[in-house]
Amino acid sequence: MAVPSCCVPGFWVRSSGQCLGSLFTFVSKRLCSAAAASRPMDAQQLAERLRAQKEKQKAKGPVPTNPVQRRVRELVRFTEQLQRVHPNVLAKALSRGIVHQDKDLLVINKPYGLPVHGGPGVQLCISDVLPILAKILHGHKAEPLHLCHRLDKETTGVMVLAWEKEVAHQVQELFRTRQVAKKYWAITVRVPVPSAGVVDIPIIEKEVQGQQQHHKMTLCPSYRMDNGKMVRVRTSRNAHLAVTQYQVLSSTLSSALLELQPVTGIKHQLRVHLSFGLDCPILGDHKYSDWNRLAPQKLSVGVLKKLGLPQSKARHIPLHLHARQLILPALQSRKEELNLVCKPPRYFVHSLRRLGLKMPSHDQNGDEEASHPGPQ
DSSP: OOOOOSOSTTTSTTTTHHHHHHHHHHHHHHHHHHHHTOOOOOHHHHHHHHHHHHHHHHHHOSOOSSHHHHHHHHHHHHHHHGGGSOHHHHHHHHHTTEEEEOSSEEEEEEOTTOOSSOOTTOSOOGGGGHHHHHHHHHOTTOOOOEEOSOOOTTOEEEEEEESSHHHHHHHHHHHHTTOSEEEEEEEEESOOSSSEEEEEOOEEEEEEOSSSOEEEEEEOOSEEEETTEEEEOOOOTTOBOOEEEEEEEEEOSSEEEEEEEESSOOTTHHHHIIIIISSOOBTTOTTTSOSSOOSSOOOOHHHHHHHTOOGGGGGGOOOOEEEEEEEEOOBTTBOSOEEEEOOOOHHHHHHHHHHTOOOOGGGTTHHHHHHSOOOO
16 A cells, blocks of 8 residues: 655645654655765675665566556555664654553554564564564563554554563453454545444455456355345355444545444455445555456545545555554453544544545544644
8 A cells, every 4th residue: 555645745745644754754864864975885885786786676576567567566665665764763653652551551553554564575564663662661671562463554543562472362362252342433435325334244355357366355245136036145164254333423425434343353344344335445445446456546536626636646545544442341450441542643634624524523633633642
């Protein structure tokens, strides 16, 4: 998913919040300082640099001739820019996004575009910097923090970490047994009908055949229409039970702000249920807005005009999905439930205003607080 482009005047320049902005500032400073400090190289240094550049170019592979593949590669390149910062810088940025801290748990506001775990093509992820983050907060002798759950790379919001492995396992069990109440906010293209309800449709992963073969999660309903009659079909063994409760908080003719409560936790569940179940894809969802294609989201003229963007720049729009709230039941010595809330990032709030959507009254100042999160 693309990091918001800084080349579009007046829209995405300061859109990602203080933490995310500081990371990009660091990248820019590194490039400038490297250029300023450049000096003549000897033959060996020059040969090593050329060899490294050649290996890097070989790893990239040939430039795709397919325009869709070129756009997908561009999206990946923008996302990778965020992962080029030094781990210490990322850890410090995460420390400025602390939502809650006690002797058992540390809760951070996860920034956009950062994967939680490593994998192919991932240069830096949150799990890589947990030892550094622990030392920043508890000194050099601190043990690494532990992940309690995960969020998608493009999702922002509440992320729970634990100081002890045993506590992390207990929190993971709470998630597994669905004892944790989760609430997400999403800006959608189009408005769901009815304005509140439950989507209860199993989800399965399938390969998409077409110009560019790829895999997506999709719906696997238990019924289908046959000659005008509803017929029950046999459920695939690979299908996962998926249930999502939704409610429209604000809407216009072309977009809506939704509160989502996933009962289950299937991969990409919210994105699939909204796009394929309610025909209301999330703004910036370039994967699930169209089943047959893997390309930048196609937006209506009205939405583009409100956002101040041409369609050619739509690929830079980030996924507008925010893990707004988690409610953890009593754990360890804590006898009361823990209510964790994260304000949405600036780009999310900016898009709300552009589209004419309103946040609930108690969150009207969310754009200011989202940029300066601190302990609660």
